[in-house]
Amino acid sequence: MSSQRPRFTSTCSRFTLAAWLFAGAVGCGGLDAEPSVQAEPELGQSELGLTQVTGFGSNPGNLAMYRHVPTGVAANAPLVVVLHGCTQNATGMELSGWTAAANVYKFYVVYPQQASGNNATSCFNWFEPGDIARGSGEALSIKQMVDAMKAAYSIDASRVYVVGFSAGGYMAPALLSVYPDVFSAGAINAGGPYKCATSMNAAFSCMSPGTDKTPAAWGDLARSGYAGYTGPRPPVSIWYGTSDFTVRPMNGTEAMEQWTNVHGIDQTPDTTETVSGFPHKVYRDGAGRALVETWEITGMGHAVAFDAQYNFPGSTTACGSTGAYVTDANICAVYHQAKFFGLTGGGGEPSGDTTPPTVNVTSPASGTTVSGAVKVVVSASDAVGVARVELLVDGSPVATASSAPYEFTWNSQGVGNGAHTLGARAYDAAGNQATDSDTSVTVNNTGTPTPTTATFTSIAAEDGYLKANADGSAAVLGTLTNLALGRGTDGKYNRSFVSFDTSSLPDGATVTRAYLTVSYSSGSGDAWSTPAGNTVVIDVKAGTFNAASTEVTDWAAAADATAVASIDKFASGAKASADFSGAGLASINRTGRTQLRLRFSLEQTATQYLFVKDSTNAVLTVVYTP
Missing domain, CATH: 2.60.40.10 (Immunoglobulins)
Incomplete structure (x- = not known):
């Protein structure tokens, strides 16, 4: 007799269609005969880019297994398990972009698929205690799929990840909770915390309006998935649409509270930024490791986000395709999740490593x-x-x-x-x-000379910006009143210059501090976000880069000190740079002009730029002792 869970095939008229969508037919009718179990994995039919694998274990959850194996996969490669939502199947989740990403970054993908006999609308049964416990039900079936892949291919057991949407977005944290020794990290799309519900009725309240618990209470539920486990817990990436009326955004907040508590960190983000126009928050431990992140896709409903205009770095492979519950939101969730897992190193973008400097x-x-x-x-x-x-x-x-x-x-x-x-x-x-x-x-500054502060406004006639070709060839002289930074619509990169007459500084002065203040004028896109880690930096020239007024050759002229300070992201008002480095202080001219060149540290990959004001709105502050 097989140990598989029997399939439920009858329907229940007392449940609404919405109830079927998320709860299914568990406990509502008669049973079919139990299917037989094959002892060894066998390959079955292929659906699009997927191949079915049968006989991958005892399969107590009665799930189907599909896998994708890219060409040219190296030994000891990662594996990503991707879980679909209600009314979807394995090929439906392919549209989100994971198969395309696997072809570029060379990792294996497994797509578990729910059977309508288990759930009338093919939802994973994330609220059924027997399906979300270690060693039983659907959770064990998915773990057996991972085991089958490890047996058949050279897979790095320390790099196995799970991603889910909707019902799969609740099943993914269940797997992270009950098998933290199997899954190294996970991503939740339009899902919520583990054990948000353990019954059908509770599932509806969990999804909408949401269930509120303390971080400690949520953390205890996640830890209960594998009681006594003392090993590392998996990092988690959490995505939700702010206009999701099926799984309310509150679920994203509660999931963040659960996994920050699991990792023993607080609920205050250590990084808050805007990426492609969307809020992104990162929660880190004391060593700086990113353990939890949240992405709020403003205006998106119940869906996985993708970007029809995005190609994975180094290829012409697009990020996903429009389909049921797959929405073009102008951000590639798959790329950012793969980066969070550390899968994108070597793909032309910064590595997704989690090792701090x-x-x-x-x-x-x-x-x-x-x-x-x-x-x-x-x-x-x-x-x-x-x-x-x-x-x-x-x-x-x-x-x-x-x-x-x-x-x-x-x-x-x-x-x-x-x-x-x-x-x-x-x-x-x-x-x-x-x-x-x-x-x-x-x-101890007793008896130390009191420093003097001097401020200088830029010389408008000498300020300006230059647009350099991406390949480093001839630049174009800019004539705008405001100063441009970033990448314009013509694909050229803007660099700006501000000039100051600092000759009033005493010749023998010791400059102890200097910083630049600039004022925001306008901008397009988020010039700080692409590539990640971008910042405005300042180069210094004692004198002028070439002539007193801006010239084409200034964009590539040598500076006396480069990247002496940075200016953090801002979108209104005035912003002061960090203090100049020692090399920057030494380059301030006490007998004539001091020119500053402003540029982004990394070149943007799309049209994204910033305008700042010059003349009296650009101020160089210098602190010195005689």
Whole structure:
């Protein structure tokens, strides 16, 4: 006798169509005979790009298994399990883009498929206790599919991931909870927390309006999936449409609370940004590892987001196709989820690694007494590359450097005499971060000369912007009143120049601090988001890059100091840069012009630009002692 779960085939007139959509026919009628079980995996029919695999285990959930194997997959490759929603099937979920992504990034994909005999509208039974418990039901069937793939192919057991939409978006966290030893990370699309419901009636309340529990209560439910487990828990990416009236957005919030609690971190995001126009939040641990992220797709209903205009980097493969519950929202969810899993390294975009960089303040030594201008030296390294380093004073960032050597001139007169902590925070290209904050210094500025602050407004006649070709060939001279940064509609990259007469500085002055303030004028798109980790940086020239007025050759002229400070993202008002690095301070001209070149650190991949105001709206602030 098979251990498979019997199939339910009768319908129940007392349930509405909506009830069938999400709850199915469990417990509503007679039983069919139990199907036989094959001992070994066998290949069955092919649906589009998928091949059915039968006999993959005892299959107690009575599910179908489809798999996709790209050409050229290397040994020890990852595996992604993709779970469809109600009224969908395996080929319906292919439209979201996972098969296309697998062909580019070379990983295996398994598409479990629900049978209508289990659920009248082919929903995974995410609310049935027997289907979401370790070692039973549909959860075990899906785990057996993973085991079958490991037996048939060279798969890295530490890189197995699960993604789900709707009913699959509730089944995915169930698998993460009951099999944290199998799945390394997961993504929830229009789903919710594990054990949000354990009955049919509770499922409706869970989906709409949602079920509110404390983070600790949700975390306990997830941990109960595998009681006694002490190993690592999987990171989770959570996606929801703000206009989803089937699975309310509250489910995304509750899922975030569940998985942040599981990881022992708080519910305050460590990174808040806008990507392709949509809010993105990242929750990290003390080592800077991204463990939970949320994406709010504003205006989208009950669907998986894709982008019809997006091609996976390095290929002409588009991200998904329009279909039932697959919506063109101008953002490729599959790409961002694959990146979160670490699958996109080598695909032409920053690696999705989760290993933070190393960082350490090497000078001054802990216990040193300092005064006046203090040179702070930081060492930072990362296997992929350090994107930037921030200098921290008493835990707050005061300066940023985008390239090595990471050296800062800190004006200790900005704090009171006494004990203070110096630290540094390093970011890599994937957004991972690490912090060092164990350097204690004593500030003693008794008798130190009081610094002088001078401000300079830019010379409008000498300000300007240049549009350089992407291939580095001849630039075009810009004539706009405001200064342009980013990529224009013609595919060329805008770089801007602001010029200051700093000759009033005393010749022997020691410059201890400098920063640039600019004002927002207008923009198009999110020029900071593509590529990820982008920032505006400043190059400095003591004198002029070429002539006093802007010239075509200025865009490529050598600077005396490059990337001396960065300007964080802003979309209104005025914004001050970080303090200039030591090299930047040394390049401020005390006898004539000081010119600054503004540019994005990374070139945009689409039309995205920023306009800032010049003349009196661009201010260089210099702090010095005679």
